[in-house]
Amino acid sequence: MDIPYTTTARPDTGLWNAKIGIWLFLASEVMLFGGLFSAYVFLRLDALPGYWPHGLLNVPVGTMNTAILIGSSVTVVLAWAALKMRQFNRYKIYMGITILCGIIFLAVKLAYEWPDKFQHFGAYIRQDRLEKYEEYLGNHHMLERGLEPRVEITGHLHNHDALHDPNIHEYEVQLDQVNAAPTDPASDRPHFWPLPKSQKIAVIEKADVEHAEMFVPKHNTFFATYFTITGLHGLHVLGGVIVFTYFWLPIGANLYKRNPEHLANRVEVAGLFWHFVDLVWIFVFPLFYLL
Amino acid sequence: MDVSTDLVSHHHAGHHPHQHDSGHDHHELGWWRKYVFSTDHKVIGIQYLITGLIFLLLGFTLMMLMRWQLAFPGRSLPLIGNLLERAVGPGAMPDGRMTPDFYNSLGAMHGTIMIFLGIVPVAFAAFGNFVVPLQIGAPDMTFPKINMASYWAFFVGGIVMLVSFFVPGGAAKGGWTSYTPLSVITDKGGIHHWFFNGQTLWLVGFILLITSSLLGAVNFITTIIQLRAKGLTWMRLPFFVWAQLVTAFLLLLAFPPLEAAIVMQLMDRIGATSFFMPTGLVVNGAAVAISGGGSPILWQHLFWFLGHPEVYVLILPGMGIVAEIIANNTRKPLWGYKSLVFAALVLGFLSFIVWAHHMWLTGMGSVVSAFFQTTTLIISIPSVIILSAFFISLWGGSIRFNTPMLFATAFLPMFGIGGLTGIPLSFNSADLYLHDTYYVIAHFHYIVAPGTIFALFAGIYYWFPKATGRRMNEFWGKVHFWPSLICMNVIFLPMFLQGMLSMHRRWYDGGQGWNIANEKVWGLSGFQWNVPISAAAWVMGLAQIPFIINFFWSIKRGEKVNDNPWQATTLEWAAPSPPPHGNFAVTPVAHRGPYEYSLPGRERDFTMQNEPIRDSDREAYAAAAAAHH
Numbered sequence: 001m002d003i004p005y006t007t008t009a010r011p012d013t014g015l016w017n018a019k020i021g022i023w024l025f026l027a028s029e030v031m032l033f034g035g036l037f038s039a040y041v042f043l044r045l046d047a048l049p050g051y052w053p054h055g056l057l058n059v060p061v062g063t064m065n066t067a068i069l070i071g072s073s074v075t076v077v078l079a080w081a082a083l084k085m086r087q088f089n090r091y092k093i094y095m096g097i098t099i100l101c102g103i104i105f106l107a108v109k110l111a112y113e114w115p116d117k118f119q120h121f122g123a124y125i126r127q128d129r130l131e132k133y134e135e136y137l138g139n140h141h142m143l144e145r146g147l148e149p150r151v152e153i154t155g156h157l158h159n160h161d162a163l164h165d166p167n168i169h170e171y172e173v174q175l176d177q178v179n180a181a182p183t184d185p186a187s188d189r190p191h192f193w194p195l196p197k198s199q200k201i202a203v204i205e206k207a208d209v210e211h212a213e214m215f216v217p218k219h220n221t222f223f224a225t226y227f228t229i230t231g232l233h234g235l236h237v238l239g240g241v242i243v244f245t246y247f248w249l250p251i252g253a254n255l256y257k258r259n260p261e262h263l264a265n266r267v268e269v270a271g272l273f274w275h276f277v278d279l280v281w282i283f284v285f286p287l288f289y290l291l
Numbered sequence: 292m293d294v295s296t297d298l299v300s301h302h303h304a305g306h307h308p309h310q311h312d313s314g315h316d317h318h319e320l321g322w323w324r325k326y327v328f329s330t331d332h333k334v335i336g337i338q339y340l341i342t343g344l345i346f347l348l349l350g351f352t353l354m355m356l357m358r359w360q361l362a363f364p365g366r367s368l369p370l371i372g373n374l375l376e377r378a379v380g381p382g383a384m385p386d387g388r389m390t391p392d393f394y395n396s397l398g399a400m401h402g403t404i405m406i407f408l409g410i411v412p413v414a415f416a417a418f419g420n421f422v423v424p425l426q427i428g429a430p431d432m433t434f435p436k437i438n439m440a441s442y443w444a445f446f447v448g449g450i451v452m453l454v455s456f457f458v459p460g461g462a463a464k465g466g467w468t469s470y471t472p473l474s475v476i477t478d479k480g481g482i483h484h485w486f487f488n489g490q491t492l493w494l495v496g497f498i499l500l501i502t503s504s505l506l507g508a509v510n511f512i513t514t515i516i517q518l519r520a521k522g523l524t525w526m527r528l529p530f531f532v533w534a535q536l537v538t539a540f541l542l543l544l545a546f547p548p549l550e551a552a553i554v555m556q557l558m559d560r561i562g563a564t565s566f567f568m569p570t571g572l573v574v575n576g577a578a579v580a581i582s583g584g585g586s587p588i589l590w591q592h593l594f595w596f597l598g599h600p601e602v603y604v605l606i607l608p609g610m611g612i613v614a615e616i617i618a619n620n621t622r623k624p625l626w627g628y629k630s631l632v633f634a635a636l637v638l639g640f641l642s643f644i645v646w647a648h649h650m651w652l653t654g655m656g657s658v659v660s661a662f663f664q665t666t667t668l669i670i671s672i673p674s675v676i677i678l679s680a681f682f683i684s685l686w687g688g689s690i691r692f693n694t695p696m697l698f699a700t701a702f703l704p705m706f707g708i709g710g711l712t713g714i715p716l717s718f719n720s721a722d723l724y725l726h727d728t729y730y731v732i733a734h735f736h737y738i739v740a741p742g743t744i745f746a747l748f749a750g751i752y753y754w755f756p757k758a759t760g761r762r763m764n765e766f767w768g769k770v771h772f773w774p775s776l777i778c779m780n781v782i783f784l785p786m787f788l789q790g791m792l793s794m795h796r797r798w799y800d801g802g803q804g805w806n807i808a809n810e811k812v813w814g815l816s817g818f819q820w821n822v823p824i825s826a827a828a829w830v831m832g833l834a835q836i837p838f839i840i841n842f843f844w845s846i847k848r849g850e851k852v853n854d855n856p857w858q859a860t861t862l863e864w865a866a867p868s869p870p871p872h873g874n875f876a877v878t879p880v881a882h883r884g885p886y887e888y889s890l891p892g893r894e895r896d897f898t899m900q901n902e903p904i905r906d907s908d909r910e911a912y913a914a915a916a917a918a919h920h
Contacts, residue, residue: 001430001873005517017433017517024509028543035551035593039566042589048570051584124582211582217562221584224564228554 007262022269026276033280036229040287043221050151053222055178055190056120056215061113062289065105066281069237072101073278076244076271083264088256095248095267098274102241109234114227121157122219123171123204123212136175136202138182145188153179153204156197157214162206171204171212226288233284236277243270328443330435331872335442336421337758340751343412346449347744348835350404353397355832358825360389361801383461391799395464396489398797400452402467403493406605407500408449410739413747414608415542416445416507419535422754423511425863425870426529428520428879428901433513441506448499455492459483463493466797468598471567471590475559476574485561494557501550508543511535520862520901522881526632527900529861529885530625533632534611537639538604545600545643552593559585566590588653595646603642605739606706607635609746610677613699616753617681619859620696621688622896624886627680634673634680641670651719652726660719667717674710678703694768695857698749701776702742709737712787727797730790733783741779748772748838755842756856760868761849767841771834778831785820792817858897861885865901883908 005016013020044052079094125133130151134140137150157163158172178187180198206212213219217227246252247267255263320329329335356375359368365388368375372387383393420438424431432438455462459482465474469490478488485491515536519528555566563581567590570583618625625631647655647663681703690696712734715721725731748771756762792810794802794817802818809816815823855864862881866874879901887898891914892907 003431003433003435003518005433010517013516015517017513020513020516021434021509024512024543025505028505028508028547031544032547032551035548035596036555038548039551039555039589039593042586042592043566043584046586047584213582217558217564218582220582221565224555224558224562224566224582224585228558228564228566232554 007259007265016265018265018269019272022272026272029276033229033232033283036225036232037283037287040225040229043225047221050149051124051220053122053152053220056117056154056222057226057289058113058116058194059190059192059289060194061108062285065108066285068101068105068108069278069281072098072105073275075101076267076274080264080267080271083256083260083267086260088253088260091256091267092248092253095244099241099244099248102237102244106234106237106241109230117215117223119156120154120215121171121173121212122152122154122215123173124152124210124220125204126208126210127151129208132208133202133204136179136182138187141183147188150179150182153202155179155202158201163212163214169206171206171209173202173204174198175200175202222288229284230288233277233280236280240270240274240277244274328439330431330439332420332424332432332435332438333758333870333874335438336417336419338442339412339420339445340417342446342449343409343417346404347409347413350401350409351832351835353401353404355828356389357394357397357401358821358828360394360799362821362825364800364803379456379461392464393461394799395466395797396456396462399463399466399469399493400456403452403463405739406467406601407497408445408452410605410743410747411504411542411601412445414612414743415504415535415538415604416441418531418608418612418747418750418754419507419511419538421758422863423532423535424514424518425757425866425874426532426861427515427518427523428862428865428875428881429514429518430873430875432510433517434510437506438510441503441510444499444506445503448496448503451492451496451499455489455496458487458489458492460488463489465490468594469493469556469590470594471556471559471587472569472572475556475567476579479560491557491560494553494560497553498550501546501553504542504546508539511539512543515539520879520881523862523900524881526629527881527884529611530614530628530631530635531608531611533635534607534614537635538607541600541604541607541639541642545597545604548593549597552590556590588650591650591653592646595649596643598649599646600639600642602735602738603638605743607638609702609706609743610635610681612746612750612753613681613702615859615861616695616699616749617684618886618888619753619857620691620693620699621684622691622888623684623688624884624888625680626684626686627676628884628886630676631680634676638670638673638677641666641673645670648717648719651722664717664719668714671710671714671717678707678710693752694763694765694772695749695753697769697772698745698752701772702745702749705737705741705745705779709734709739709742712737724793725790727795728790729786729794729796732796733786733790736783736786740783741776745775745779748775751842753857754863755845755849756852757863757866757868757870759846759849760851761845762852762856763845763849764841767837771838771841774834775831778827778834781827782824782831785824788812789817789820794818855899858895860887860897860899862900865899 003017004010006018007016009016075094075097079091079098082088082090082094125137130137130139130149133153136153139149142149153173153175155176156174158174159168162168162171175198177195177198179202180200181187204212211220215223217224247263247270252266253263255266325331326334329338356368356371359366367387368384368389369387372384376384376387379393383390383396389397420432452462460478463469463474464477474490478490515528515532555564558564559566559568565582565585567587568579568581568583568585569587572579572581572583614625614631645663645666647659648667651660685700690700692700712730716725716731716734752763752768789802792812794805798805801821805818809818812820852868854866854868857864862879865879867876881900882903883898883900885900887900889896890898890908891911892905898908
């Protein structure tokens with residue numbers, strides 16, 4: 001028994017089955033990420049003044065990853081077009097580039113961006129102790145400028161044991177530039193190029209701290225949302241890479257010899273998914289890195 | 292085209308024992324591939340049906356246990372109590388007495404199992420899988436392997452839910468809605484494993500169930516769009532197919548936001564994030580070590596964004612089944628076919644914008660409340676259209692009251708009661724009083740229990756001959772029906788009273804400790820009403836025994852029938868019973884609408900969709916058109 005319209009279009013709908021299937025699947029994916037992005041909106045609107053951080057992510061690296069992902073969306077179309085023109089070798093090249101782009105994207109995310117955050121520390125100062133740390137927070141300056149107050153001191157944690165050892169009573173933090181020179185107008189806004197850490201070290205008493213943690217998901221709702229969305233997005237990238245690799249290696253690519261159109265259709269469907277993954281990133285990048 | 296070649300295939304069935312010839316796979320599949328890891332939509336449908344029915348029985352059993360505690364709080368459960376103590380541990384049933392935690396587990400899992408492991412799999416996946424491809428004249432679903440994956444994701448999800456009863460601390464206790472922050476702080480520390488605990492397994496199980504329904508929904512919609520038989524235009528589709536199409540869209544689009552919420556709740560539980568955890572949360576007198584900044588209400592929004600469309604996922608397939616059976620047994624066309632189709636579409640659309648009426652008590656403000664009250668009232672319009680069309684369809688018919696029709700007929704008033712009692716809940720002023728009382732329990736159970744479940748029974752009795760070639764026993768079907776109908780009402784009608792006496796739906800002692808429920812109604816206080824209700828629940832349990840025996844007995848011993856025993860018109864009855872792999876001996880072509888019963892000028896009172904148009908039909912259509920103008 002054969003299922004009709006697996007490779008040829010049904011005359012009245014003009015579509016073959018998998019093309020409808022993938023669009024439906026993507027509609028559901030929109031709702032999945034829509035749910036997560038609506039959580040982002042909800043949590044951000046609910047955040048108390050100063051509690052939604054800015055400028056903690058590496059914008060140039062994010063920009064590079066954006067370019068890589070968009071580039072791979074172009075090459076996957078070229079791979080599909082090569083199949084349509086029955087140029088198998090060109091297909092192999094373009095698909096190879098697409099797979100490579102996906103792997104680079106994941107590598108940058110998992111081997112550089114995430115671990116870099118895990119090494120970064122931040123301490124939220126209790127509301128009634130903010131004044132004590134005015135030299136790092138510069139809230140008088142912020143008030144003058146009409147900006148949201150700063151409630152967190154960030155940097156590199158020198159005494160890492162302090163996180164878990166109740167006998168250590170303070171955090172020694174090598175400050176980020178923003179806390180080292182809080183009244184410098186240059187610190188008012190996030191920078192495109194990340195500034196190097198200052199040499200200044202601040203001692204923060206645990207008794208003054210509301211909540212302190214490395215930049216891991218539980219650090220605050222910003223990082224919770226960031227890691228969850230980029231993690232889920234990363235899984236989608238991984239899924240795409242696996243499927244593309246299957247179509248690229250002989251095990252999947254040999255379909256070309258039996259039915260080249262069928263392989264082209266498969267690449268088209270997987271390519272649509274890839275574009276969607278790309279599109280999600282187009283939302284992730286400004287929402288987390290820029291805004 | 293000659294009628295005889297195009298007509299019901301049972302004319303050919305006797306002469307062609309090898310109907311696989313219409314397909315290309317001549318090799319016989321092994322037992323595992325044929326009955327277990329099958330890609331055949333009919334086998335998958337039956338797998339879903341049997342698994343789903345087992346879960347329905349299990350979910351009902353949990354409730355029968357709870358009814359003991361409600362009727363006789365704190366008393367040791369005779370006979371079964373000791374067995375349960377051994378099965379789920381003395382922490383849950385010491386000396387056969389139910390602990391509050393175990394009662395909460397039973398309540399949460401009753402809801403979860405009934406809805407997501409019972410009704411959705413049976414109503415959508417089982418009937419949709421078995422019937423839809425046959426009704427549209429397709430050889431199978433568009434993606435048979437994905438179809439198989441869908442079933443197995445569901446199966447594993449169900450197993451995960453079941454396993455959660457036996458992990459330290461027992462199954463999830465946060466209600467089927469798993470409201471945060473309670474569901475995040477529960478089942479943690481002490482004897483609880485960080486991963487293998489009730490609430491975490493509930494979340495993991497849910498991800499598998501959502502995956503399953505996503506795969507199913509994509510498959511159903513694509514199949515209905517792509518694999519309709521030649522001539523089967525949209526307005527010739529049986530209403531059942533429309534109902535399943537709308538249901539599939541609801542599952543496709545409403546479930547993912549819940550999946551997002553579940554991922555976030557998993558993060559909150561395992562990664563200690565604060566998506567749903569507010570700033571300054573204090574538990575048992577101690578501040579919780581979290582960042583805070585989250586929103587418990589966010590969970591409710593995402594949950595009910597699924598939760599409300601889910602209500603229509605539960606009811607639409609049931610309406611579809613009832614439509615088929617009413618048309619078949621009144622022997623006349625379904626009244627208002629087009630209105631039904633458009634009502635179902637409108638229902639599907641509106642169900643996405645009413646969700647916050649589950650959240651009147653969250654203080655969302657009068658503007659938002661006004662919006663959701665308005666949409667909630669509007670959505671009752673398509674529901675009423677559908678129900679009215681069914682009632683009018685009965686008018687003037689010479690009705691055959693066989694078992695499917697009894698269940699289908701009972702569906703109408705039962706669903707009606709459930710729907711009408713929802714109207715007071717849709718006004719937030721009335722809901723302030725009724726919220727979380729037994730009134731709410733009675734309201735939605737009238738819709739899903741004597742409503743949807745009766746429709747499912749109707750469907751099982753109706754399509755059983757198609758799946759097996761045999762009919763279920765009529766006498767035992769009636770023995771199943773009448774006690775079930777009576778018990779359903781004895782169970783749920785008094786609950787309206789209990790609710791109006793302010794009995795809270797989550798009271799562990801059935802209201803014994805609250806004077807508020809002591810006002811007497813018809814000689815019994817709110818609490819005392821628990822005894823007749825519980826008794827009816829247990830009798831209803833017994834009333835399912837004839838069904839179970841009838842079901843399995845009839846597979847081998849039931850009365851043998853031809854391919855179209857109900858003299859029905861839709862295409863599934865043109866296939867042999869049971870249909871072989873690939874379904875149709877001759878690919879059907881549709882020439883007419885789905886419900887051409889009692890067409891004037893015909894020698895039989897039913898004209899199948901694949902019977903070509905004759906001159907007498909044209910005259911009949913012209914006469915009918917003239918009568919309308």
